[in-house]
Amino acid sequence: MGDNDQVAPLFAHFEALRNTLVQCLCIVLAGCVLCFAFVQPIIAWFTAPLYPAHSLLEEQIETVQIFNPHPTTQTYHLPPAGAANKPLPPGIVEIAPDAFQIPPNGGFTYALRKPQDKSLVLLGPLEGMKIALKTAFFVGLILTAPLWGFCVARFLSPGLREAERRAAIPFLLTSVGFIAIGGMFAYGVTIPLANTYLMQFNASLGVNLWSLSHYLDYSLFLLIANGAAFQLAAIGLFAVHYRVVTADALLAHRRGAIVAAFILGALLTPPDVATQILLAIPLIALYESVILYAKLRRV
Secondary structure (H helix, E strand, C coil): CHHHHHHHHHHHHHHHHHHHHHHHHHHHHHHHHHHHHCHHHHHHHHHHHHCCCCCCCCEEEEEEEEECCCCCCEEEECCCCEEECCCCCCCCEEEECCEEEECCCCEEEEEEEEECCCCCECCCCCHHHHHHHHHHHHHHHHHCHHHHHHHHHHHHHHHCCHHHHHHHHHHHHHHHHHHHHHHHHHHHHHHHHHHHHHHHHHHCCCCCCCEHHHHHHHHHHHHHHHHHHHHHHHHHHHHHHCCCCCHHHHHHCHHHHHHHHHHHHHHHCCCCHHHHHHHHHHHHHHHHHHHHHHHHCCC
8 A cells, every 4th residue: 555655646747747748739739730820921921021121122124125027017015014115216106005016127125124033932842831831830839838838837836835936937927028029139130130141142152042941940040049048138137136146246257248248149140240249239238237137136
């Protein structure tokens, strides 16, 4: 009987772990299915920084010459992006804004505008489906993190002290907030600047022909990396709040923190000095805010 009393709690823990994993799996699966249903708007959101609304439109102007070698008058219709060069040669009759009658041995020229194709390419027949499934999985996993994170926290809570339980919820909420701020900073600042720099750098070496798969991987990496970098501020605030570190210690390591911020900026962004500085400055500002919080708490 004594052995059974000792073994039963162990099996109970395994049962609770199994239930928690099943719940997390169901939550993530439901999130992935929902994201797959809206995968086109999600991918459009990811690729929006590549086509900023205020960017200039690049066009190629091609001159096209039309000649009628036949013995009868022919009618020619301009393509949608075409514009006839004026004035028209003798004998050419404009019967509509986009239609012209050309007599025998007559002709005219028009300008054909070709906007630069900046669309991302797919490099295989199944790549679109792979991208959709991968995007739905990662976005679903991230968006459902509060739900499956709650299930994991509920499983772990019996092993925590009362004070640790009270600290866990504010810490998790603060962490989510800083991760969201880091992701928005990446989407609004880091990714557009990185796109501009890489477009210009690559243009000096060859033709920019980016694949959708590589671009989504690169964007997702920058979003997660910036979120993780901003997460350091949440860790610092709670370390100060619970007196793990003091204001004096933070001040003593200020120079090292500034150097670390620039190192993180170099690691988490393309090799563009401006982009690296734009990531390092918020990290330094967050470090200074942690010092200020420590002084206010008189730690």
